[in-house]
Amino acid sequence: MPTPSRYWREIPQRYRLEAQKCKNCGVVLFPPRLICPECKSRDFEDTKLAEKGKVLTYTIIRVPPHQFVDQAPFAVGIMELDDGVKLTGQIVDCDFEDLKIGLRVKIEFRKIFEEGGSGILCYGYKFVPDM
Amino acid sequence: MEGIVGYGAYIPRNRIKVEEIAKVWGADAPSYKKGLMLEEKSVPSPDQDTITMSVEASKSAVKRAHIDPREIGAVYVGSESHPYAVKPSGTVLAEALGATPEAHTADFEFACKAGTEGMFVALGLVKAGEIKYGLAVGADTSQGAPGDALEYSAAAGAAAFIFGRDNVVAKALKTYSYMTDTPDFWRREYQYYPQHGGRFTGDPAYFKHVMGAARGIMDKTGMKPPDFDFVIFHQPNGKFPFRVGKRLGFEEKQIEQGWLVNKLGNTYSGSSPLGLTACLDVSKAGDKILLVSYGSGAGSDAFIFEVTKKIDEVRDLAPKTRELLDENKHYLEYGEYAKFRQKIKKAN
Numbered sequence: 001m002p003t004p005s006r007y008w009r010e011i012p013q014r015y016r017l018e019a020q021k022c023k024n025c026g027v028v029l030f031p032p033r034l035i036c037p038e039c040k041s042r043d044f045e046d047t048k049l050a051e052k053g054k055v056l057t058y059t060i061i062r063v064p065p066h067q068f069v070d071q072a073p074f075a076v077g078i079m080e081l082d083d084g085v086k087l088t089g090q091i092v093d094c095d096f097e098d099l100k101i102g103l104r105v106k107i108e109f110r111k112i113f114e115e116g117g118s119g120i121l122c123y124g125y126k127f128v129p130d131m
Numbered sequence: 132m133e134g135i136v137g138y139g140a141y142i143p144r145n146r147i148k149v150e151e152i153a154k155v156w157g158a159d160a161p162s163y164k165k166g167l168m169l170e171e172k173s174v175p176s177p178d179q180d181t182i183t184m185s186v187e188a189s190k191s192a193v194k195r196a197h198i199d200p201r202e203i204g205a206v207y208v209g210s211e212s213h214p215y216a217v218k219p220s221g222t223v224l225a226e227a228l229g230a231t232p233e234a235h236t237a238d239f240e241f242a243c244k245a246g247t248e249g250m251f252v253a254l255g256l257v258k259a260g261e262i263k264y265g266l267a268v269g270a271d272t273s274q275g276a277p278g279d280a281l282e283y284s285a286a287a288g289a290a291a292f293i294f295g296r297d298n299v300v301a302k303a304l305k306t307y308s309y310m311t312d313t314p315d316f317w318r319r320e321y322q323y324y325p326q327h328g329g330r331f332t333g334d335p336a337y338f339k340h341v342m343g344a345a346r347g348i349m350d351k352t353g354m355k356p357p358d359f360d361f362v363i364f365h366q367p368n369g370k371f372p373f374r375v376g377k378r379l380g381f382e383e384k385q386i387e388q389g390w391l392v393n394k395l396g397n398t399y400s401g402s403s404p405l406g407l408t409a410c411l412d413v414s415k416a417g418d419k420i421l422l423v424s425y426g427s428g429a430g431s432d433a434f435i436f437e438v439t440k441k442i443d444e445v446r447d448l449a450p451k452t453r454e455l456l457d458e459n460k461h462y463l464e465y466g467e468y469a470k471f472r473q474k475i476k477k478a479n
Contacts (some may be wrong), residue, residue, distance in 0.1 A: 055446040
């Protein structure tokens with residue numbers, strides 16, 4: 001489970017999809033890093049990921065980690081966003097028979113999990129079908 | 132003139148029918164449907180709450196307002212189902228929108244009128260010149276005790292409004308509030324479900340305050356019921372809005388567009404604000420809208436809006452309320468609903 005401080009550090013990415021673009025080679029890093037893994041540059045500009053994309057692949061989780069037990073079964077997929085970035089996330093509000101590779105999806109703000117009955121509530125992005 | 136520069140709505144896709152609830156409790160579904168004028172209600176998924184719905188409604192409001200979220204100087208969330216007992220909903224909302232750190236934030240709570248309270252204050256700060264834009268949200272994931280009449284209506288939804296001075300889609304012509312101390316509905320600290328005064332929630336509570344606010348704002352402005360194209364009253368059930376409208380001299384056709392409760396249920400702090408979004412979705416320049424909320428405890432906030440031609444530029448920039456209400460629905464059985472609403476006791 002994340003501590004409140006770790007959750008807090010990830011808020012710009014979890015809430016707003018804030019990313020970095022390498023000024024030297026153009027690769028987009030999510031989450032941001034100190035050194036570009038492609039060209040070793042340290043020169044970045046701020047950017048935001050696209051909020052729409054399509055499903056590249058997915059799986060159905062039926063035996064999840066304990067924080068996610070109440071949500072099972074649920075879908076997790078790798079999405080290719082419209083800016084080309086690939087992002088992993090839960091796919092919700094979608095019946096499994098409608099879940100297909102290539103399905104158009106968009107970001108929605110959801111509760112990811114609760115830290116037990118008295119800990120913090122962790123929010124972030126999930127994907128829903130883009131109707 | 133100050134008014135609404137952007138608005139947004141959010142309704143979860145899950146629904147449960149009156150028949151499905153009545154079946155479990157041995158109740159007579161047709162009499163509930165006729166008595167409350169309800170057919171079904173919205174239900175949040177386990178990963179949805181007042182905060183998540185506020186974020187989605189507010190993102191639509193920002194799209195329609197076409198503003199930089201950093202210019203929002205106040206972020207208010209009105210709800211009786213804030214996910215935390217201690218920790219604001221508004222900070223999460225402001226952070227998700229990118230409206231931090233230069234913003235005033237507060238969570239409001241006044242039964243079903245917390246949403247219009249935030250609207251009242253945000254508009255007031257804009258009028259005072261303290262802020263450029265103010266965001267106010269009414270949102271709830273309300274709970275009714277299993278088997279109680281409230282279980283047939285307590286629903287989930289959110290409506291968000293951004294107030295500003297320039298490029299308004301609806302001018303705020305007048306506001307008015309009417310309130311007394313009336314214990315018609317309450318929930319004590321640490322209690323999971325609310326209690327209510329049964330029929331006492333009617334005449335001395337809902338009708339007295341809604342009529343007091345509606346008559347008060349019309350007296351102050353010299354306006355009469357026929358002057359309005361749309362009127363929205365708080366919708367705890369299907370009958371009350373029409374009954375109070377009739378008593379005040381409004382016709383059913385003025386109420387129908389903003390009357391969502393038969394398919395939505397009572398979204399508490401989101402109830403009358405969602406009705407306003409549904410009216411803005413179809414309004415045209417010059418239309419006059421009367422909004423009267425009601426919150427148990429008890430009080431009503433009233434607003435008169437005049438729609439501007441700007442509405443034609445913004446209404447299609449985000450999902451419309453009746454689309455959210457009528458499309459992509461997913462019906463739940465009672466067991467699934469009970470799990471979603473955490474009504475089932477589990478071993479720790």
